[in-house]
Amino acid sequence: MKKLALFLISISFIACQNEKKSVNTVDSTSLAVDTELSFKYDSVKVYSKFPIVVEKVSDTSKAVISYPVFADEKINQFIQQKVLKAGNEGENYTSYLDFANSFIKNFDDFSKENKGYGQTWFMNGKVEVVAQQPHYLSLLFTFVNYEGGAHPNSSFVYLNYDPVNHQEIILDSLLNPGSMTKLTAVAENIFRKNEKLAPGVSLKDNYFFENDKFSLNQNFSVTKEGIKFLYNPYEIKAYAYGITELLIPFTALKDIAKPNGLLNPVN
Template structure:
C-alpha cells in the first residue's frame, strides 16, 4: 500500500495546502520551429491521517505540461490530457486545475465518512512531454500514474502525433499505403515473436490478451530515429506484472508499406 511520509506533510505545509504552480525554463527540441516551456501545478489534500509507523495517508495531484506560443495547441493538449487522465468523453473538468482538484475531492469525500475511509495515500502524477517538435511533426508523450485505492497503482502512456500546421492527428493509416495494414501487421508480428522468443507458430492464447488470440498492432505509436515504435500498456496484451511492451519496426522494414513523402519514408 502506498504511503507518504513526513516529507509529504512538510510539503503540504509549505504549499499551504493549496495549488502550487511553477513555470519551467524555455525549451525546444532539435531542429524545431516550435518553442515551448514546461509548466506544472501541485495540489495537496487538507486531510492528513496518521498511519502505521508514523507515516501519513493523504493525497496529492501533480500535473506537468508544455506551454507553446500557439494557444490553440495549448487548449488541445489540455483537452487531450483531461480525456486521457479520466478516460471519458463526458468529464465536467475543463482545466488542469479542475482535473487536479477533482482528484483531491474524491479522496476527501471518501475519507469524511469513517465507514468508507480507506487506508493508504492517493496520488495522481500526470505528465506530458514533447518528444519530437519539427515543422512537419509534433509528438507528445502523455503518461499518467495514479493510485486511488486497490491492489496497485494504475499507469498508462500514450503518444499524440500531430501536424503542427493544422493540429490534425497523424494517423497510422495516413502514413501507409491503402490496404497495406495486413502486411505491416505481419512485419510487426515477426519482430514481436522474435522479441518474445516465440516460434512463428507458437500460440498467443495462454500468455497474451490479443483479441481472438491473433497478433495486432494498436494505434499507440511514435516515429523515432530507428523507425515506427508501438507501445502496449500494462494489461493491454500482458498481465500487469509484465509492465509495458515496446515494438519497433525499422525504417528498412517499412519501405514496401510506407506512403511516399511521409514521415515513414525519410529522405537519406
C-alpha cells in the same frame, strides 16, 4: 524496458508519498529548445486538506499534472483535450486544474465517509515532448494514479500532431492505402522475434490479444529509427510485465509508408 517501466511506477509512487506539502500551486520551468517550436513546462498541483496519519507519520493525498506550453495556443488546446479525455471518468473536465481538483475531491469525500482509512491517494500526469520536426510533434502522456488496492494504475499514451496544419496524425495517414495488413504482418514477425516465439506458436496462453490474434494498436511515435508502438500494462500482458514496446525500422516500411511521409526512409 519492462523493468524500467515498473521502476518508474515505483519511483512515482514513492515521490508522491514523500514530497513536501503545499496547497494548490502552479509551477513553471522554462526549457530552451533549438527548434522553431519553443515551449516551457508548467504544472498544476493540488493537495488534500485531510492528512492521513499512520504511526505518527503524516501524509497527504495529491494530484499533479505537468505539461508543455507552446506559443501556439492551438497546440496547447490539442494537448489539454487529449489529457482531459484520457482522464475522463464520466466527468467533463474544463482544465488541468479542474481535473486535479476532481481527483482530490473524490479522495476527500471518501475520507469523510471512511474515517479509519489509513492510505493516501495520488495522481501523477506528465506530458513530455519526445520528438519534433517541422510537420511532426510527438508527446508522451504518462499517467500514474493510486486509489487504494494492490498497486498503482499506469498508462503511457503517445500524442501525434502536425503543428503546421494543426491536425492530429493518425496511423492510416502515414500508410499507403490497404497497407495495414502488411504492416501488421511485419510487426508480428518482429514481435515474435522479440518474445522468442516461433512462427505459428499460439498467443493464447500468455497474451491478451483479441481472439488470440496479433494486432497493432494506435499508440505510436515516429522515432529516428522507425515507428514505435507501445502496449500498456494489462493491454496484451499481465501487469507485472509492464509496458511492451515494438519498433518497426524504416527499412521494413519501404512498400508500406506513403512517399515523402514521416515513415519514408528517405526523409
